[in-house]
Amino acid sequence: MTVPQTLAQKIIARAAGRDAVAPGEIVTCSVDLAMMHDSGGPRRVKPMLEKLRARVWDPERIVVVTDHYLPADDEESRRIIRIAREWVNEAGVANFYDGVGICHVVLPQKGHLRPGMFAVGGDSHSPTGGAFGAYMFGIGATEMLGVLVTGEIWLKVPQTILIEWRGKPERGVVAKDLMLFMCTRLGMDGGKYQAVQYAGEAISALSMQERMTLCNMAAELGAQAGLVAPDAATRAYLEKAGASGIEIERWQGDTGAPLLEHHRFDATALSPQVAAPHSPANAAPVQDFARTTIDIAYIGACTGAKLDDLRMAASILKGRKAAPTVSLLLAPASVEDQEAAREEGILGILLDAGAKLLPTACGACAGYGSFRFGEDAVAISSTARNFKGRMGAPSSKIYLGSPYTVAASAVAGRICDPREFLA
Amino acid sequence: MSGRAWVFGDNLDTDMLAPGKYMKFAIEEIARHCLELVEPRFAAEVRPGDVVVGGRNFGAGSSREQAAQALRHLGVAALIAPSFAGLFYRNALNLGLPALVCADAARIRAGDSVRVDPGAGRIENLTTGESIACEPVPPHLMSMVRDGGLLPHLEKRLAAEKSVRR
Numbered sequence: 001m002t003v004p005q006t007l008a009q010k011i012i013a014r015a016a017g018r019d020a021v022a023p024g025e026i027v028t029c030s031v032d033l034a035m036m037h038d039s040g041g042p043r044r045v046k047p048m049l050e051k052l053r054a055r056v057w058d059p060e061r062i063v064v065v066t067d068h069y070l071p072a073d074d075e076e077s078r079r080i081i082r083i084a085r086e087w088v089n090e091a092g093v094a095n096f097y098d099g100v101g102i103c104h105v106v107l108p109q110k111g112h113l114r115p116g117m118f119a120v121g122g123d124s125h126s127p128t129g130g131a132f133g134a135y136m137f138g139i140g141a142t143e144m145l146g147v148l149v150t151g152e153i154w155l156k157v158p159q160t161i162l163i164e165w166r167g168k169p170e171r172g173v174v175a176k177d178l179m180l181f182m183c184t185r186l187g188m189d190g191g192k193y194q195a196v197q198y199a200g201e202a203i204s205a206l207s208m209q210e211r212m213t214l215c216n217m218a219a220e221l222g223a224q225a226g227l228v229a230p231d232a233a234t235r236a237y238l239e240k241a242g243a244s245g246i247e248i249e250r251w252q253g254d255t256g257a258p259l260l261e262h263h264r265f266d267a268t269a270l271s272p273q274v275a276a277p278h279s280p281a282n283a284a285p286v287q288d289f290a291r292t293t294i295d296i297a298y299i300g301a302c303t304g305a306k307l308d309d310l311r312m313a314a315s316i317l318k319g320r321k322a323a324p325t326v327s328l329l330l331a332p333a334s335v336e337d338q339e340a341a342r343e344e345g346i347l348g349i350l351l352d353a354g355a356k357l358l359p360t361a362c363g364a365c366a367g368y369g370s371f372r373f374g375e376d377a378v379a380i381s382s383t384a385r386n387f388k389g390r391m392g393a394p395s396s397k398i399y400l401g402s403p404y405t406v407a408a409s410a411v412a413g414r415i416c417d418p419r420e421f422l423a
Numbered sequence: 424m425s426g427r428a429w430v431f432g433d434n435l436d437t438d439m440l441a442p443g444k445y446m447k448f449a450i451e452e453i454a455r456h457c458l459e460l461v462e463p464r465f466a467a468e469v470r471p472g473d474v475v476v477g478g479r480n481f482g483a484g485s486s487r488e489q490a491a492q493a494l495r496h497l498g499v500a501a502l503i504a505p506s507f508a509g510l511f512y513r514n515a516l517n518l519g520l521p522a523l524v525c526a527d528a529a530r531i532r533a534g535d536s537v538r539v540d541p542g543a544g545r546i547e548n549l550t551t552g553e554s555i556a557c558e559p560v561p562p563h564l565m566s567m568v569r570d571g572g573l574l575p576h577l578e579k580r581l582a583a584e585k586s587v588r589r
Binding site: 387 | 434436438439442443444446447448460479480483484485486487488491506508509510512513514517518561563572573574577578581
Protein backbone atom coordinates (compact mmCIF):
# COMPACT_ATOMS: atom_id res chain seq x y z
CA MET A 1 0.00 0.00 0.00
CA THR A 2 1.31 3.43 -0.85
CA VAL A 3 1.84 6.04 1.86
CA PRO A 4 -0.71 8.88 1.69
CA GLN A 5 0.78 12.10 0.32
CA THR A 6 -0.18 15.74 0.67
CA LEU A 7 -0.80 17.86 -2.43
CA ALA A 8 2.59 19.55 -1.89
CA GLN A 9 4.35 16.17 -1.74
CA LYS A 10 2.63 14.95 -4.92
CA ILE A 11 3.67 18.00 -6.92
CA ILE A 12 7.24 17.90 -5.62
CA ALA A 13 7.54 14.14 -6.20
CA ARG A 14 6.46 14.61 -9.80
CA ALA A 15 8.92 17.50 -10.27
CA ALA A 16 11.71 15.42 -8.69
CA GLY A 17 10.94 12.45 -10.96
CA ARG A 18 9.92 10.27 -8.03
CA ASP A 19 6.84 8.25 -7.10
CA ALA A 20 6.77 9.75 -3.64
CA VAL A 21 8.78 12.02 -1.37
CA ALA A 22 8.89 12.31 2.40
CA PRO A 23 8.83 15.60 4.35
CA GLY A 24 12.35 16.68 5.32
CA GLU A 25 14.08 15.01 2.38
CA ILE A 26 16.34 17.18 0.24
CA VAL A 27 15.36 16.75 -3.40
CA THR A 28 16.23 18.38 -6.70
CA CYS A 29 13.25 19.41 -8.78
CA SER A 30 12.82 20.33 -12.45
CA VAL A 31 11.23 23.73 -12.71
CA ASP A 32 8.14 23.97 -14.92
CA LEU A 33 8.01 27.74 -14.90
CA ALA A 34 10.23 30.60 -13.72
CA MET A 35 8.73 34.05 -13.36
CA MET A 36 10.71 37.25 -12.92
CA HIS A 37 9.90 40.91 -12.62
CA ASP A 38 11.96 43.94 -13.54
CA SER A 39 13.56 44.44 -10.14
CA GLY A 40 14.86 40.98 -9.24
CA GLY A 41 14.88 39.70 -12.83
CA PRO A 42 16.90 40.68 -15.91
CA ARG A 43 18.57 43.59 -14.16
CA ARG A 44 20.12 41.14 -11.71
CA VAL A 45 20.47 37.90 -13.68
CA LYS A 46 21.78 39.31 -16.96
CA PRO A 47 25.24 40.27 -15.62
CA MET A 48 25.54 36.91 -13.83
CA LEU A 49 24.57 34.95 -16.95
CA GLU A 50 27.18 36.92 -18.86
CA LYS A 51 29.80 36.16 -16.23
CA LEU A 52 29.03 32.46 -16.58
CA ARG A 53 28.73 32.74 -20.36
CA ALA A 54 25.61 30.65 -19.93
CA ARG A 55 22.28 30.58 -21.72
CA VAL A 56 18.87 30.04 -20.20
CA TRP A 57 17.79 26.41 -20.04
CA ASP A 58 14.41 26.91 -21.71
CA PRO A 59 13.09 30.32 -22.81
CA GLU A 60 9.56 28.93 -23.13
CA ARG A 61 9.39 28.21 -19.41
CA ILE A 62 10.34 31.77 -18.49
CA VAL A 63 7.88 34.62 -17.95
CA VAL A 64 9.02 38.20 -17.41
CA VAL A 65 6.71 40.96 -16.19
CA THR A 66 7.56 44.63 -15.60
CA ASP A 67 5.74 46.01 -12.56
CA HIS A 68 8.07 47.38 -9.87
CA TYR A 69 9.71 50.29 -11.71
CA LEU A 70 6.74 51.46 -13.74
CA PRO A 71 6.07 54.25 -14.33
CA ALA A 72 9.78 54.70 -15.00
CA ASP A 73 10.03 58.29 -13.95
CA ASP A 74 13.74 58.58 -13.30
CA GLU A 75 16.93 57.48 -15.02
CA GLU A 76 17.61 54.47 -12.76
CA SER A 77 14.08 53.12 -13.22
CA ARG A 78 14.29 53.59 -16.97
CA ARG A 79 17.59 51.74 -17.03
CA ILE A 80 16.12 48.80 -15.12
CA ILE A 81 13.10 48.61 -17.43
CA ARG A 82 15.33 48.95 -20.50
CA ILE A 83 17.46 46.00 -19.37
CA ALA A 84 14.31 43.87 -19.03
CA ARG A 85 13.17 44.76 -22.56
CA GLU A 86 16.58 44.08 -24.08
CA TRP A 87 17.21 40.90 -22.18
CA VAL A 88 13.97 39.13 -23.17
CA ASN A 89 14.95 39.66 -26.79
CA GLU A 90 18.49 38.40 -26.29
CA ALA A 91 17.34 35.37 -24.32
CA GLY A 92 14.45 34.60 -26.65
CA VAL A 93 11.82 34.93 -23.95
CA ALA A 94 8.51 35.45 -25.72
CA ASN A 95 6.42 35.51 -22.55
CA PHE A 96 7.08 39.16 -21.76
CA TYR A 97 4.37 41.35 -20.27
CA ASP A 98 5.41 44.96 -20.23
CA GLY A 99 3.31 47.40 -18.26
CA VAL A 100 0.13 45.34 -18.18
CA GLY A 101 0.01 44.69 -14.45
CA ILE A 102 1.57 42.97 -11.45
CA CYS A 103 3.32 39.66 -12.11
CA HIS A 104 1.31 37.50 -9.68
CA VAL A 105 -1.96 38.60 -11.27
CA VAL A 106 -0.79 38.67 -14.89
CA LEU A 107 0.68 35.14 -14.71
CA PRO A 108 -2.63 33.27 -14.26
CA GLN A 109 -4.57 35.78 -16.37
CA LYS A 110 -2.34 34.94 -19.32
CA GLY A 111 -2.87 31.21 -18.81
CA HIS A 112 0.62 30.30 -17.55
CA LEU A 113 -0.41 28.37 -14.46
CA ARG A 114 -2.13 25.05 -13.99
CA PRO A 115 -2.63 22.59 -11.12
CA GLY A 116 0.34 20.35 -10.34
CA MET A 117 2.89 22.78 -11.72
CA PHE A 118 6.20 23.31 -9.90
CA ALA A 119 7.12 26.96 -10.29
CA VAL A 120 9.42 29.61 -8.89
CA GLY A 121 9.10 33.37 -8.93
CA GLY A 122 11.59 36.11 -8.25
CA ASP A 123 9.29 37.71 -5.70
CA SER A 124 8.21 36.82 -2.20
CA HIS A 125 4.51 36.87 -3.10
CA SER A 126 5.02 34.06 -5.63
CA PRO A 127 2.97 31.65 -3.44
CA THR A 128 -0.01 33.40 -5.09
CA GLY A 129 0.24 30.67 -7.76
CA GLY A 130 -0.84 28.13 -5.15
CA ALA A 131 -4.40 29.39 -5.58
CA PHE A 132 -4.40 27.34 -8.79
CA GLY A 133 -2.99 24.20 -7.20
CA ALA A 134 0.57 24.96 -8.35
CA TYR A 135 3.51 24.65 -5.94
CA MET A 136 5.04 28.07 -6.39
CA PHE A 137 7.50 29.91 -4.19
CA GLY A 138 9.68 32.98 -4.14
CA ILE A 139 13.45 32.97 -4.62
CA GLY A 140 16.15 35.64 -4.84
CA ALA A 141 17.97 36.67 -8.00
CA THR A 142 21.07 34.50 -7.51
CA GLU A 143 18.94 31.43 -6.91
CA MET A 144 16.95 32.42 -10.03
CA LEU A 145 20.24 32.44 -11.91
CA GLY A 146 20.73 28.82 -10.81
CA VAL A 147 17.29 27.93 -12.15
CA LEU A 148 17.87 29.76 -15.43
CA VAL A 149 21.13 27.91 -16.02
CA THR A 150 20.20 24.43 -14.82
CA GLY A 151 16.39 24.31 -14.93
CA GLU A 152 16.54 22.83 -11.46
CA ILE A 153 16.32 23.83 -7.82
CA TRP A 154 16.87 22.02 -4.53
CA LEU A 155 14.13 21.80 -1.98
CA LYS A 156 13.60 20.39 1.46
CA VAL A 157 10.28 18.60 1.06
CA PRO A 158 7.88 20.61 3.21
CA GLN A 159 5.46 19.43 5.80
CA THR A 160 1.92 20.66 5.33
CA ILE A 161 0.08 22.93 7.74
CA LEU A 162 -3.63 22.53 7.01
CA ILE A 163 -5.83 25.49 7.86
CA GLU A 164 -9.53 24.73 7.67
CA TRP A 165 -12.17 27.43 7.67
CA ARG A 166 -15.69 26.24 8.27
CA GLY A 167 -18.89 28.25 7.93
CA LYS A 168 -19.88 31.17 5.77
CA PRO A 169 -18.44 34.59 6.59
CA GLU A 170 -20.72 37.57 7.05
CA ARG A 171 -21.09 39.93 4.10
CA GLY A 172 -18.13 42.32 4.24
CA VAL A 173 -15.78 39.65 5.63
CA VAL A 174 -13.41 38.35 2.96
CA ALA A 175 -10.16 36.48 2.31
CA LYS A 176 -8.07 39.44 3.49
CA ASP A 177 -9.81 39.38 6.86
CA LEU A 178 -9.24 35.63 7.21
CA MET A 179 -5.61 36.21 6.33
CA LEU A 180 -4.93 39.06 8.76
CA PHE A 181 -6.56 36.94 11.45
CA MET A 182 -4.30 33.97 10.60
CA CYS A 183 -1.16 36.15 10.52
CA THR A 184 -1.98 37.41 13.98
CA ARG A 185 -3.00 34.04 15.38
CA LEU A 186 -0.07 32.08 13.93
CA GLY A 187 2.55 34.84 13.65
CA MET A 188 4.71 35.96 10.76
CA ASP A 189 6.74 32.79 11.15
CA GLY A 190 3.72 30.55 11.78
CA GLY A 191 4.11 28.99 8.34
CA LYS A 192 7.58 27.74 9.38
CA TYR A 193 8.69 27.84 5.72
CA GLN A 194 6.51 24.79 5.11
CA ALA A 195 3.45 24.44 2.84
CA VAL A 196 0.26 26.03 4.10
CA GLN A 197 -2.89 24.57 2.60
CA TYR A 198 -6.24 26.29 3.02
CA ALA A 199 -9.40 24.18 3.00
CA GLY A 200 -12.96 23.99 4.27
CA GLU A 201 -16.29 25.27 3.05
CA ALA A 202 -15.36 28.94 3.50
CA ILE A 203 -12.38 28.42 1.20
CA SER A 204 -14.20 26.33 -1.43
CA ALA A 205 -16.76 29.12 -1.72
CA LEU A 206 -14.10 31.73 -2.55
CA SER A 207 -13.56 33.06 -6.06
CA MET A 208 -10.18 32.38 -7.65
CA GLN A 209 -8.99 35.93 -7.02
CA GLU A 210 -9.96 35.62 -3.35
CA ARG A 211 -7.98 32.37 -3.17
CA MET A 212 -5.08 34.30 -4.70
CA THR A 213 -5.25 36.79 -1.83
CA LEU A 214 -4.98 33.91 0.65
CA CYS A 215 -2.08 32.21 -1.09
CA ASN A 216 -0.35 35.55 -1.78
CA MET A 217 -0.18 36.27 1.92
CA ALA A 218 1.16 32.83 2.75
CA ALA A 219 4.33 34.92 2.44
CA GLU A 220 3.25 36.95 5.48
CA LEU A 221 2.79 33.67 7.35
CA GLY A 222 6.38 32.77 6.54
CA ALA A 223 5.32 29.71 4.54
CA GLN A 224 7.28 28.59 1.50
CA ALA A 225 4.07 28.00 -0.43
CA GLY A 226 0.34 28.45 0.00
CA LEU A 227 -2.08 26.03 -1.62
CA VAL A 228 -5.74 25.57 -2.34
CA ALA A 229 -6.60 22.21 -3.91
CA PRO A 230 -7.99 22.75 -7.41
CA ASP A 231 -11.68 22.30 -8.15
CA ALA A 232 -14.28 23.23 -10.76
CA ALA A 233 -13.74 26.95 -10.07
CA THR A 234 -10.02 26.51 -10.80
CA ARG A 235 -10.77 24.78 -14.08
CA ALA A 236 -13.29 27.41 -15.13
CA TYR A 237 -10.87 30.28 -14.46
CA LEU A 238 -7.92 28.64 -16.18
CA GLU A 239 -9.84 27.48 -19.24
CA LYS A 240 -11.06 31.01 -19.73
CA ALA A 241 -7.45 32.21 -19.42
CA GLY A 242 -6.39 29.77 -22.13
CA ALA A 243 -4.43 27.29 -20.00
CA SER A 244 -4.19 23.72 -21.26
CA GLY A 245 -3.62 20.33 -19.65
CA ILE A 246 -5.69 21.12 -16.57
CA GLU A 247 -5.99 18.11 -14.26
CA ILE A 248 -8.12 18.42 -11.15
CA GLU A 249 -8.51 14.86 -9.79
CA ARG A 250 -4.80 14.11 -9.91
CA TRP A 251 -3.80 17.12 -7.81
CA GLN A 252 -5.57 16.45 -4.54
CA GLY A 253 -3.95 15.49 -1.27
CA ASP A 254 -4.66 12.00 0.07
CA THR A 255 -6.83 11.41 3.12
CA GLY A 256 -4.56 10.55 6.00
CA ALA A 257 -1.53 12.34 4.56
CA PRO A 258 0.85 13.56 7.28
CA LEU A 259 0.22 17.06 8.63
CA LEU A 260 2.55 19.16 10.74
CA GLU A 261 -0.39 21.13 12.15
CA HIS A 262 -4.13 21.21 11.58
CA HIS A 263 -5.89 24.46 12.50
CA ARG A 264 -9.65 24.88 12.47
CA PHE A 265 -11.27 28.31 12.42
CA ASP A 266 -14.87 29.48 12.16
CA ALA A 267 -15.54 32.03 9.43
CA THR A 268 -19.06 32.82 10.64
CA ALA A 269 -17.75 34.39 13.83
CA LEU A 270 -15.10 36.62 12.22
CA SER A 271 -15.27 40.45 12.14
CA PRO A 272 -13.44 42.44 9.47
CA GLN A 273 -9.82 42.65 10.58
CA VAL A 274 -7.39 45.56 10.56
CA ALA A 275 -3.64 45.19 11.13
CA ALA A 276 -2.01 48.12 12.90
CA PRO A 277 1.48 49.42 12.07
CA HIS A 278 4.03 47.92 11.49
CA SER A 279 3.13 44.26 11.01
CA PRO A 280 0.41 42.22 9.29
CA ALA A 281 0.44 40.11 12.45
CA ASN A 282 -0.90 43.09 14.43
CA ALA A 283 -4.55 42.55 13.58
CA ALA A 284 -7.67 43.07 15.67
CA PRO A 285 -11.37 43.48 14.82
CA VAL A 286 -12.06 46.68 12.88
CA GLN A 287 -14.19 48.08 15.74
CA ASP A 288 -11.03 48.43 17.83
CA PHE A 289 -9.71 51.11 15.46
CA ALA A 290 -12.88 53.21 15.13
CA ARG A 291 -11.23 56.39 16.39
CA THR A 292 -8.31 56.27 13.97
CA THR A 293 -8.57 59.09 11.41
CA ILE A 294 -6.84 58.53 8.07
CA ASP A 295 -5.26 60.68 5.39
CA ILE A 296 -4.95 58.05 2.68
CA ALA A 297 -7.07 55.09 1.57
CA TYR A 298 -5.00 52.94 -0.77
CA ILE A 299 -6.51 50.23 -2.95
CA GLY A 300 -3.61 48.59 -4.70
CA ALA A 301 -1.25 45.66 -5.22
CA CYS A 302 -1.52 42.01 -6.19
CA THR A 303 -2.97 41.44 -2.74
CA GLY A 304 -5.70 44.04 -2.87
CA ALA A 305 -6.58 45.51 -6.27
CA LYS A 306 -7.71 42.61 -8.44
CA LEU A 307 -11.11 42.78 -10.13
CA ASP A 308 -12.83 41.14 -7.16
CA ASP A 309 -11.14 43.64 -4.84
CA LEU A 310 -12.34 46.54 -6.97
CA ARG A 311 -15.86 45.05 -6.92
CA MET A 312 -15.77 45.03 -3.11
CA ALA A 313 -14.66 48.65 -2.95
CA ALA A 314 -17.31 49.67 -5.48
CA SER A 315 -20.11 48.01 -3.53
CA ILE A 316 -19.29 50.41 -0.69
CA LEU A 317 -18.52 53.48 -2.77
CA LYS A 318 -21.53 53.30 -5.10
CA GLY A 319 -23.38 56.60 -4.68
CA ARG A 320 -20.92 57.73 -2.00
CA LYS A 321 -17.86 59.93 -1.93
CA ALA A 322 -14.55 59.70 -0.17
CA ALA A 323 -14.37 62.15 2.72
CA PRO A 324 -12.80 65.46 1.66
CA THR A 325 -10.01 64.85 4.17
CA VAL A 326 -9.02 61.55 2.55
CA SER A 327 -6.97 60.91 -0.54
CA LEU A 328 -8.47 57.77 -2.13
CA LEU A 329 -5.92 56.09 -4.36
CA LEU A 330 -6.57 53.25 -6.78
CA ALA A 331 -3.82 51.24 -8.48
CA PRO A 332 -5.55 48.28 -10.21
CA ALA A 333 -3.51 45.07 -10.20
CA SER A 334 -3.67 44.57 -13.95
CA VAL A 335 -4.87 46.28 -17.10
CA GLU A 336 -7.18 43.32 -17.72
CA ASP A 337 -8.80 43.84 -14.31
CA GLN A 338 -8.96 47.58 -14.82
CA GLU A 339 -10.67 47.20 -18.20
CA ALA A 340 -13.10 44.59 -16.86
CA ALA A 341 -13.91 47.02 -14.04
CA ARG A 342 -14.49 49.75 -16.59
CA GLU A 343 -16.90 47.54 -18.54
CA GLU A 344 -18.79 46.56 -15.41
CA GLY A 345 -19.17 50.22 -14.46
CA ILE A 346 -17.08 49.67 -11.34
CA LEU A 347 -14.24 51.91 -12.37
CA GLY A 348 -16.74 54.72 -12.95
CA ILE A 349 -18.16 54.23 -9.46
CA LEU A 350 -14.70 54.42 -7.91
CA LEU A 351 -13.72 57.51 -9.90
CA ASP A 352 -17.04 59.20 -9.09
CA ALA A 353 -16.30 58.56 -5.42
CA GLY A 354 -13.12 60.59 -5.85
CA ALA A 355 -10.55 57.87 -6.42
CA LYS A 356 -7.36 58.96 -8.11
CA LEU A 357 -6.32 56.36 -10.67
CA LEU A 358 -2.66 55.30 -10.49
CA PRO A 359 -0.73 53.05 -12.90
CA THR A 360 -1.41 49.29 -12.89
CA ALA A 361 1.86 48.48 -11.14
CA CYS A 362 3.26 47.75 -7.68
CA GLY A 363 3.35 51.46 -6.85
CA ALA A 364 3.47 52.43 -3.20
CA CYS A 365 3.13 48.82 -2.02
CA ALA A 366 6.69 48.00 -3.05
CA GLY A 367 7.76 51.58 -2.36
CA TYR A 368 10.47 51.34 -5.02
CA GLY A 369 9.37 54.27 -7.15
CA SER A 370 8.81 57.95 -6.62
CA PHE A 371 5.25 57.53 -5.35
CA ARG A 372 5.60 57.10 -1.57
CA PHE A 373 3.56 58.31 1.38
CA GLY A 374 4.79 61.47 3.12
CA GLU A 375 5.90 62.18 6.68
CA ASP A 376 3.32 61.32 9.35
CA ALA A 377 0.73 60.17 6.79
CA VAL A 378 -1.82 57.74 8.20
CA ALA A 379 -3.07 55.29 5.59
CA ILE A 380 -5.34 52.29 5.39
CA SER A 381 -4.30 49.97 2.62
CA SER A 382 -5.52 46.80 0.92
CA THR A 383 -1.90 45.67 0.40
CA ALA A 384 0.04 42.90 2.19
CA ARG A 385 2.78 44.57 4.22
CA ASN A 386 2.84 47.54 6.54
CA PHE A 387 6.48 47.38 7.62
CA LYS A 388 7.91 50.64 8.92
CA GLY A 389 9.04 52.85 6.06
CA ARG A 390 8.00 50.41 3.33
CA MET A 391 5.31 52.47 1.63
CA GLY A 392 6.68 55.87 2.52
CA ALA A 393 8.38 57.97 5.15
CA PRO A 394 9.41 56.13 8.34
CA SER A 395 6.93 58.26 10.26
CA SER A 396 4.00 57.20 8.05
CA LYS A 397 1.61 54.67 9.56
CA ILE A 398 -0.02 51.95 7.50
CA TYR A 399 -3.07 50.01 8.62
CA LEU A 400 -4.01 46.97 6.55
CA GLY A 401 -7.57 45.98 5.76
CA SER A 402 -9.75 44.42 3.08
CA PRO A 403 -10.85 46.47 0.07
CA TYR A 404 -14.26 46.70 1.77
CA THR A 405 -12.71 48.18 4.91
CA VAL A 406 -10.45 50.54 2.95
CA ALA A 407 -13.42 51.84 0.95
CA ALA A 408 -15.61 52.27 4.05
CA SER A 409 -12.77 54.09 5.81
CA ALA A 410 -12.33 56.40 2.82
CA VAL A 411 -15.96 57.46 3.13
CA ALA A 412 -15.86 57.86 6.91
CA GLY A 413 -12.49 59.59 7.06
CA ARG A 414 -11.53 57.18 9.81
CA ILE A 415 -11.12 53.42 10.05
CA CYS A 416 -14.63 52.10 9.62
CA ASP A 417 -16.47 48.78 9.72
CA PRO A 418 -17.70 48.12 6.16
CA ARG A 419 -20.75 46.30 7.53
CA GLU A 420 -22.14 49.75 8.46
CA PHE A 421 -22.52 50.41 4.73
CA LEU A 422 -23.58 46.93 3.65
CA ALA A 423 -26.56 46.55 5.99
CA MET B 424 37.38 34.50 11.94
CA SER B 425 36.13 36.63 14.78
CA GLY B 426 34.31 39.91 15.05
CA ARG B 427 31.94 41.97 17.12
CA ALA B 428 28.26 41.17 17.44
CA TRP B 429 25.50 43.54 16.39
CA VAL B 430 22.26 42.47 18.01
CA PHE B 431 18.72 43.07 16.74
CA GLY B 432 15.21 41.92 17.66
CA ASP B 433 12.55 39.60 16.18
CA ASN B 434 11.22 39.85 12.61
CA LEU B 435 14.04 42.09 11.40
CA ASP B 436 12.69 42.64 7.88
CA THR B 437 14.23 42.86 4.43
CA ASP B 438 12.91 46.40 4.01
CA MET B 439 15.08 47.45 6.97
CA LEU B 440 18.11 45.69 5.49
CA ALA B 441 17.57 46.99 1.95
CA PRO B 442 15.16 49.95 2.05
CA GLY B 443 12.81 50.10 -0.94
CA LYS B 444 13.59 53.61 -1.97
CA TYR B 445 17.24 52.72 -2.58
CA MET B 446 16.52 49.43 -4.36
CA LYS B 447 16.99 50.97 -7.79
CA PHE B 448 20.63 51.69 -7.00
CA ALA B 449 23.72 49.47 -6.93
CA ILE B 450 24.60 47.52 -3.78
CA GLU B 451 27.12 50.15 -2.60
CA GLU B 452 24.32 52.70 -2.19
CA ILE B 453 21.81 50.21 -0.71
CA ALA B 454 24.42 49.07 1.83
CA ARG B 455 24.94 52.66 2.99
CA HIS B 456 21.33 52.62 4.20
CA CYS B 457 21.29 49.07 5.57
CA LEU B 458 19.43 49.01 8.91
CA GLU B 459 19.45 52.82 9.16
CA LEU B 460 15.93 52.88 10.62
CA VAL B 461 16.90 50.52 13.45
CA GLU B 462 20.54 51.38 14.07
CA PRO B 463 21.74 54.51 12.25
CA ARG B 464 25.38 53.81 13.16
CA PHE B 465 25.38 50.33 11.64
CA ALA B 466 26.48 50.91 8.04
CA ALA B 467 29.20 53.36 9.00
CA GLU B 468 30.61 51.43 11.95
CA VAL B 469 30.26 47.74 11.07
CA ARG B 470 33.65 46.20 10.35
CA PRO B 471 34.66 43.25 8.18
CA GLY B 472 34.32 40.07 10.24
CA ASP B 473 31.50 41.38 12.45
CA VAL B 474 28.43 39.18 12.90
CA VAL B 475 24.77 40.14 12.99
CA VAL B 476 22.60 38.44 15.59
CA GLY B 477 18.84 38.57 15.08
CA GLY B 478 15.77 37.34 16.88
CA ARG B 479 13.08 35.05 15.53
CA ASN B 480 12.25 35.14 11.82
CA PHE B 481 15.37 37.09 10.81
CA GLY B 482 14.91 38.46 7.29
CA ALA B 483 11.12 38.40 7.11
CA GLY B 484 9.49 39.84 4.03
CA SER B 485 10.76 40.31 0.54
CA SER B 486 12.74 38.15 -1.89
CA ARG B 487 15.14 41.05 -2.54
CA GLU B 488 18.52 39.42 -2.07
CA GLN B 489 20.09 42.83 -1.62
CA ALA B 490 18.96 42.42 2.01
CA ALA B 491 21.63 39.75 2.50
CA GLN B 492 23.98 41.21 -0.10
CA ALA B 493 24.14 44.57 1.70
CA LEU B 494 25.31 42.79 4.87
CA ARG B 495 27.89 40.85 2.93
CA HIS B 496 29.01 43.99 1.12
CA LEU B 497 29.63 45.64 4.49
CA GLY B 498 31.85 42.70 5.44
CA VAL B 499 29.48 40.88 7.80
CA ALA B 500 30.90 37.38 8.23
CA ALA B 501 27.90 35.47 9.55
CA LEU B 502 24.28 35.77 10.62
CA ILE B 503 23.03 34.14 13.80
CA ALA B 504 19.40 33.81 14.89
CA PRO B 505 17.02 31.34 16.54
CA SER B 506 15.14 31.25 13.21
CA PHE B 507 15.36 32.77 9.76
CA ALA B 508 12.70 33.58 7.18
CA GLY B 509 13.22 30.74 4.67
CA LEU B 510 13.61 32.89 1.59
CA PHE B 511 16.16 35.18 3.26
CA TYR B 512 18.06 32.15 4.56
CA ARG B 513 18.41 30.73 1.06
CA ASN B 514 19.46 34.13 -0.29
CA ALA B 515 22.14 34.57 2.37
CA LEU B 516 23.70 31.17 1.66
CA ASN B 517 23.41 31.70 -2.11
CA LEU B 518 25.44 34.86 -1.65
CA GLY B 519 28.05 33.03 0.43
CA LEU B 520 26.94 34.54 3.74
CA PRO B 521 26.65 31.81 6.40
CA ALA B 522 23.38 31.88 8.36
CA LEU B 523 23.39 29.88 11.58
CA VAL B 524 20.25 28.72 13.35
CA CYS B 525 21.01 29.05 17.03
CA ALA B 526 18.41 28.57 19.75
CA ASP B 527 20.68 30.35 22.22
CA ALA B 528 21.41 33.37 20.03
CA ALA B 529 20.12 35.64 22.81
CA ARG B 530 23.17 34.69 24.88
CA ILE B 531 25.26 36.89 22.59
CA ARG B 532 25.22 40.53 23.67
CA ALA B 533 25.85 43.59 21.51
CA GLY B 534 29.56 44.21 21.22
CA ASP B 535 30.61 40.69 22.29
CA SER B 536 33.52 39.31 20.36
CA VAL B 537 32.51 36.04 18.69
CA ARG B 538 34.15 33.40 16.53
CA VAL B 539 31.97 31.34 14.20
CA ASP B 540 32.52 27.94 12.60
CA PRO B 541 29.56 27.53 10.21
CA GLY B 542 30.40 24.01 9.05
CA ALA B 543 30.77 22.64 12.55
CA GLY B 544 27.86 24.63 13.96
CA ARG B 545 29.84 26.23 16.74
CA ILE B 546 29.96 29.78 18.05
CA GLU B 547 32.56 30.87 20.57
CA ASN B 548 31.78 33.95 22.59
CA LEU B 549 35.29 35.22 23.23
CA THR B 550 33.99 37.94 25.55
CA THR B 551 32.27 35.53 27.95
CA GLY B 552 34.33 32.44 27.18
CA GLU B 553 31.14 30.56 26.37
CA SER B 554 30.79 28.01 23.57
CA ILE B 555 27.34 28.08 21.98
CA ALA B 556 26.04 25.21 19.87
CA CYS B 557 24.05 25.92 16.74
CA GLU B 558 22.76 23.96 13.78
CA PRO B 559 25.55 23.64 11.22
CA VAL B 560 24.92 24.90 7.70
CA PRO B 561 23.65 21.74 5.92
CA PRO B 562 26.46 19.89 4.08
CA HIS B 563 24.77 20.19 0.67
CA LEU B 564 24.98 23.98 1.08
CA MET B 565 28.27 24.30 2.91
CA SER B 566 30.33 23.55 -0.21
CA MET B 567 28.50 26.37 -1.99
CA VAL B 568 29.12 28.75 0.91
CA ARG B 569 32.80 27.78 0.87
CA ASP B 570 32.95 28.63 -2.84
CA GLY B 571 31.61 32.07 -1.97
CA GLY B 572 28.02 31.49 -3.02
CA LEU B 573 25.99 30.05 -5.87
CA LEU B 574 27.51 32.16 -8.65
CA PRO B 575 31.15 31.09 -8.07
CA HIS B 576 29.86 27.58 -7.26
CA LEU B 577 28.13 27.37 -10.65
CA GLU B 578 31.18 28.85 -12.34
CA LYS B 579 33.26 26.03 -10.90
CA ARG B 580 30.68 23.40 -11.86
CA LEU B 581 30.35 24.66 -15.43
CA ALA B 582 34.13 24.77 -15.83
CA ALA B 583 34.39 21.19 -14.55
CA GLU B 584 31.66 20.05 -16.96
CA LYS B 585 33.48 21.72 -19.85
CA SER B 586 36.80 20.06 -18.99
CA VAL B 587 35.08 16.66 -18.80
CA ARG B 588 33.58 17.23 -22.24
CA ARG B 589 37.04 18.01 -23.56
